[in-house]
Amino acid sequence: MEVGMLPISASKRGKLLAAGYTTLDAIARSSPTHLARDIEVSEDEASEILNFATKTSALNRSNGSNINLVEVGGQTAWDMLNEEKFSSCITTSCVDLDNILGGGINCKEVTEIGGVPGIGKTQIGIQLAVNVQIPLEYGGLGGKAIYIDTEGSFMVERVLQIAEACIEDMSEYSHHFHKDVQACGVKMHPNNILENIYYFRVCSYTEQIALVNYLDKFISEHRDVKIVIIDSVTFHFRQDFEDMALRTRLLSEMALKLMKLGRKFCLAVVLLNQVTTKHIEGSFQLTLALGDSWSHSCTNRIILYWNGSERHAFIDKSPSLKSASAPYSVTSRGIRNSTSGSKRIKMM
Structure with a gap:
């Protein structure tokens, strides 16, 4: 692991990994102020780490070593295990759902969430765009979100509503954290949460592909981004696409x-993702759109469905999570735990 090459303490290496600094280049591109904030050290210590990272990276290049070993597979299983210990999750605001997800939506992974219309897919997307901003002091990531809207279903009024509820929840549960956390909560405002969501509206599959290609540059310039949400990834690839081989290739590349x-x-x-019908053993059944080949493109696949009048989420595929389901509710405050006897409410 590149971070392991730095002559710093194990605790600081752990903080770097937890904050997402897995390569020397990633550290070198940061500023002392940002690095100090991300790993909770002084700016002098951050500057020292930056100097080490810059010198070590330059030495590696001069020796012809590959600084992208992590990306091309030159990582040991021990390094991978240590990274998993420091992996970060984004809460869904539903305890039961978080539990089957191992704490929430995991960073470094692609998670597909699909279901029938009105089941709450967009609501979950908006909730995650808000929750990713929960400060470190409250156990969150203190990050920002990119929301890519392909269907025009993003409702800024709904974002504001969920943001206000999130801040109220943090104030209510502040006693679980250290004494100074209340001061941080007072400074937060729903408008700040809205400002930290970068919204992109795309109207064709070509725009969608172009935007995905642009994200690397955009996120390099906005290092606080900790989640990318596409709502929905399906929409433009189901419209007037006669060349299915081309569609499969474009989807795989994306x-x-x-x-x-x-x-x-x-x-x-x-x-x-949306749903479609599939002919299985003599009958038509609902399944997630884009076909079988697409189902292998994501790390985790979560299917949302109705169980009577109650919403449920089912882990259909994951390399690290066992198949399980959990109930959840869509309320005026956002995604929450399901309550017994809850009535089915049609979401707009």
Whole structure:
């Protein structure tokens, strides 16, 4: 691991990994102020780490070594295990859902969330765009979000509503954290949460592909971004696409780029998907759109469905999580734990 080459303490290396600094170049591109804030050290210590990273990176280049070993597979299993210990999650605001997800939506992974209309896909996307901003002092990431809207379903009024509820929740549970946390909560305002969501509206599959290609540059300039949400990844690829081989190739290339973004910048990628019908054993059944080949493009696949009048989320595929389901509710305050006897409410 490149971070392991730095002559610094193990605790500082752990903080670097937890903050997403997995390569020397990633550290060298940061500023002392940003690095100090991200790993909670003084600016003098951050400057010293930056100097080490810059010199070591330059030495590696002069020796012809590959500084992208992590990305091309030159990483040991021990390094991978240590990284997993420091992996970050984004809470869904539903305890039951977080539990089956191992704490929430995991960074460095591509998570697909799909289901029928009205089940709450966009609501979950908006909730995650808000929750990624929960400060470090409250156990969050203190990051920003990119929201790519392909359907025009993003509602800024709803974002404001969920942001206000998030701040109220942090104030309510502040006693679980250290004494000074209340001062941080007072400074937060719903408008700040809205300012930290970068919204992109795309109207064709070509615009969508172009934007995904641009994300590497954009995130390099906005290092606080910790989640990318596409709502939905499906929409433009289901319209007037006669060349299915071309569609499959474009989708595979896009999925690969999104996976690399998640690993490179230690952020979560969440792809919201629609459903379609599939003929299985003599009958038509609902399944997530884009076909079987697409199902292998994501790290985790979560299917949302109705169980009577209650919403449920089911982990259909994951390399690290066991198949399980959990109930959840869509309330005026956002995604929350399901309550017994809850009625089905049609979401706009």
